[in-house]
Amino acid sequence: MKRIRTALTLSCLVSLIVTNTAAFAQVDLTGSWTPRNSTDAQEDNPGPEPLPVDYAGIPLSDAGRAYGLLSSPDKMSEPERLCGFYSPVYTMLGPFGLAIGRVAEPLTGTTVAWTIGGWEDLAPITIWMDGRPHPSEYGPHEMSGFWTGTWEDDVLATTTTHMRASILRRNTAAHSDQATMRQWFLRHDDELTVQARIDDPNYLAEPFYITRTYSLDHKAPNILVGQPCIQGDEGVPESDVPHNMPGKNPDVPELTEQYGIPREAVLGGPETMYPDFRKKIASQYVRPEKCPRVCGGPGTYPRPEGTR
Amino acid sequence: MVAHRILTLVAATGLLAVQAPVYAQFGRVPPPPKEPPAWAADLPGYWESLITQNWRFRMVTPPKGDYVGIPITAAAQQIADTWDPARDTAQDQQCRSYGAGMIMMNPEHLHVSWQDTKTLKVEIDNGTQTRLWHFDKTAPGDSAPSWQGISSASWVLRAASGYPFGARPKPNARYLEVKTTHMLPGYLRKNGVPYSANAELTEDYDMLRMPDDQILTLTTSVNDPTYLDYPLLLSTQFKKQADGSHWDPTPCSASW
Numbered sequence: 001m002k003r004i005r006t007a008l009t010l011s012c013l014v015s016l017i018v019t020n021t022a023a024f025a026q027v028d029l030t031g032s033w034t035p036r037n038s039t040d041a042q043e044d045n046p047g048p049e050p051l052p053v054d055y056a057g058i059p060l061s062d063a064g065r066a067y068g069l070l071s072s073p074d075k076m077s078e079p080e081r082l083c084g085f086y087s088p089v090y091t092m093l094g095p096f097g098l099a100i101g102r103v104a105e106p107l108t109g110t111t112v113a114w115t116i117g118g119w120e121d122l123a124p125i126t127i128w129m130d131g132r133p134h135p136s137e138y139g140p141h142e143m144s145g146f147w148t149g150t151w152e153d154d155v156l157a158t159t160t161t162h163m164r165a166s167i168l169r170r171n172t173a174a175h176s177d178q179a180t181m182r183q184w185f186l187r188h189d190d191e192l193t194v195q196a197r198i199d200d201p202n203y204l205a206e207p208f209y210i211t212r213t214y215s216l217d218h219k220a221p222n223i224l225v226g227q228p229c230i231q232g233d234e235g236v237p238e239s240d241v242p243h244n245m246p247g248k249n250p251d252v253p254e255l256t257e258q259y260g261i262p263r264e265a266v267l268g269g270p271e272t273m274y275p276d277f278r279k280k281i282a283s284q285y286v287r288p289e290k291c292p293r294v295c296g297g298p299g300t301y302p303r304p305e306g307t308r
Numbered sequence: 309m310v311a312h313r314i315l316t317l318v319a320a321t322g323l324l325a326v327q328a329p330v331y332a333q334f335g336r337v338p339p340p341p342k343e344p345p346a347w348a349a350d351l352p353g354y355w356e357s358l359i360t361q362n363w364r365f366r367m368v369t370p371p372k373g374d375y376v377g378i379p380i381t382a383a384a385q386q387i388a389d390t391w392d393p394a395r396d397t398a399q400d401q402q403c404r405s406y407g408a409g410m411i412m413m414n415p416e417h418l419h420v421s422w423q424d425t426k427t428l429k430v431e432i433d434n435g436t437q438t439r440l441w442h443f444d445k446t447a448p449g450d451s452a453p454s455w456q457g458i459s460s461a462s463w464v465l466r467a468a469s470g471y472p473f474g475a476r477p478k479p480n481a482r483y484l485e486v487k488t489t490h491m492l493p494g495y496l497r498k499n500g501v502p503y504s505a506n507a508e509l510t511e512d513y514d515m516l517r518m519p520d521d522q523i524l525t526l527t528t529s530v531n532d533p534t535y536l537d538y539p540l541l542l543s544t545q546f547k548k549q550a551d552g553s554h555w556d557p558t559p560c561s562a563s564w
Contacts, residue, residue: 027466036541040361041377057363153345154466154481155514186525187466188483188512193527193543195516209358211543213527259364259371273360275415275434276554278367282564288371296375298382303538 027154027187029114033098033214034304036191041296044212046095048294049073049170052251055268056261058173064203065267069249071172074242077234085123085143087166089181092196092210094119094170097217114149114156120229127158134161141177156185168198168208172251173268176202190216190307206270217306258293260286344463345482347515351428354549355418355524361544367415369393369498369564384502384535391500393562403560406435407455407494409503409530412511413544417555428461436557441486453505457491464512484513496530496540507532522548 037044052073055065075081091098099117103126104110111129118124123144134146145163149156160181168175179200186193191213198208236242244250255266262284264272271277359366365374372391380388396402406414416434423429426444431437441461451458463482488509496503508531516523524546531539 038377038379038540039543041365043361045377056367057360059360152516155516184514184516184525186483186512186514186527188464188485188527191512191527191529191541193512193514193525195514195523195525195543195545197518197521197523207521208360209523209545209547210360211525211527211545213541213543215541255364261364261368265363265367272363272367273358275357275359275417276556278415281368285368287369287563291371291374294376295373296377296380298380298385298537300375301377301379301537303379307538 027156027185028102029100029156029185029187029192030102031100032217032220032306033100033192034217034220034306035095035097036213036215036304037095037301039211039213040093042294043093043170044095045301051254051258052171053249053266054169054171054255055173055272056255056265057273058168058268059204059206059208059270059273060173060268061203061205064174064200064205065269066246067174067176067203068172069252070244070246071174072242072244073172073251074234074236077236078240078242079231079233079236079238082234083229083231084121085118086121087143087163087175087179088122088125088145088147088160089163089166089168089175089179089196089198090122091116091125091183092194092212093167094122096122098192098214127156134159145181152184158183158185168203174203175200178202179204190218192216215304215307217304219306258288260288344484347517348463348484350515350517350522350548351484351524352421353419354552354555355420355546356549356554357412357414357416357418358545358547359415362413365497366413372499374499375497375501378496378501378540379537380501381535381537387502387535388500396562402562403435403437403455404493404562405495405498406432406437406560407503408439408457408459408488408491408509409494409507409532410496411435411437411439411456412526412528413542417549417552418546419552419555433555433557435560451490453490453492455492455494457488457509459486459488461486486511486513502535503530503532504534506534524548 035044042050053069055068060068096119101115102111103113103115105112113129114127116125125144125147127147127149129149132148134148139162141162141164143164145160147158147160149158163177163179165174165177167173175198179198182197184195186195194212196210198204252263252266255261256263262281265281364370373389375385375388396404411432414434416432419431421429423440426442428441430439430441437456439456439459441459443461445460462485464485465482491505491507491509493505494503495501510529512527514525516525525543526545527543529539529541530536
């Protein structure tokens with residue numbers, strides 16, 4: 001009897017320590033987070049996307065560059081793709097906020113999963129915190145990918161695998177279905193920065209690091225954001241597959257013609273994200289006299305909703 | 309008797325398990341501890357900016373009138389529309405885009421070291437600037453405006469779910485916050501988008517340590533009611549370097 005009592009006492013003490021260690025490590029992330037779209041201003045803001053061939057700063061491999069140049073931005077206007085989702089990488093690119101929820105285990109209150117609400121072009125996301133493994137390499141790839149999370153001290157660190165091929169930038173730069181993404185959710189009071197690292201053995205020569213920032217919206221309820229997609233006609237017939245033949249992409253010169261960016265930078269690659277690359281293009285860059293398009297200005301960006 | 313004790317223990321466990329959310333509701337978070345997190349030991353050394361976003365605003369000097377992403381006021385636009393790099397150079401103002409308000413967004417290398425036990429020194433090769441981050445709240449006495457202003461630094465406890473029964477947060481549960489004032493008027497973008505002498509800068513630094521990389525993530529907020537409708541919030545990243553082989557100090561330039 002004494003042994004049973006001792007065992008039960010020890011078991012209770014262990015569970016006590018475990019549940020509270022988890023509580024100490026956690027930062028509450030629930031709420032509606034408004035996007036602050038200045039970090040990648042042309043990428044994240046609603047309105048005109050980056051030019052179709054603007055790969056500057058993306059560490060594309062030769063295969064990744066070739067794939068992008070064969071693609072056409074009109075591909076997303078195909079009727080069968082029009083209401084499709086982008087991969088979870090789009091959480092780092094799209095103009096939308098994050099509606100983050102928490103799924104609690106009913107008896108202990110511990111976090112089983114975090115959820116991120118879907119948008120019209122992003123599938124809802126579940127980040128499993130219960131230690132379950134990722135599917136095998138033969139597991140199905142979905143547009144939502146498969147997410148797991150752990151706490152690194154007080155930072156939620158997530159790993160996403162089993163994505164389908166999708167975009168790396170809101171143009172023709174792409175990742176393959178073998179890509180993986182890590183994200184770190186860095187909360188600073190009412191601001192949230194998400195740091196991402198994307199690895200892709202097929203289309204990236206080095207890890208691609210990008211960041212995004214959000215502010216906690218104190219007014220909005222924690223609901224899913226986005227509207228259902230309504231399929232319309234964007235001018236691409238059902239039988240067409242928009243594409244470019246090798247060496248025939250008509251959009252390659254556009255960034256050079258409009259902004260004077262040297263072609264070597266336009267086509268991306270690891271070198272283009274490092275400061276030393278400036279030495280290489282210093283003599284080639286010709287600054288335009290005036291901003292040619294999408295210039296911003298007073299009143300263009302109203303105060304983000306719900307921010308203090 | 310035994311059953312009673314077991315029930316008591318089970319109840320206590322349950323109580324402790326649910327208390328964290330209760331504390332969160334009341335916002336009870338103890339004051340931040342003073343000791344730095346473990347990753348602070350990795351701050352000294354060389355870092356390199358990774359320019360993967362806003363590339364054409366950061367790697368090259370954008371054209372006049374390109375204000376994409378900045379919530380500028382009409383007063384700011386008036387100034388930016390008269391931007392003239394040749395005039396800035398002639399007036400010895402070529403360091404306007406190397407002030408604290410923007411300098412960390414430039415393509416550059418950092419050399420971080422401790423000047424003394426209370427002061428972190430951040431040298432920047434692009435523009436040859438030095439920032440001093442003071443952990444001692446009494447320093448410094450000199451309040452004259454400068455390009456890099458006066459910066460006070462602290463280790464801030466992240467908003468947490470609560471620390472019940474007097475438990476202390478782990479030392480690693482913190483990030484580095486740097487607040488800067490007393491800056492000379494400068495540029496938020498190389499093409500003359502201004503910030504005023506009243507601007508205040510808040511920077512939050514986090515470090516991510518991976519087996520093959522170390523990344524320093526910066527979140528920066530520029531508050532300038534004179535020239536911004538609301539604070540400009542930006543983020544960027546630096547990658548740790550093995551050595552200073554890429555360190556290449558260059559002077560400020562108004563046009564490149």
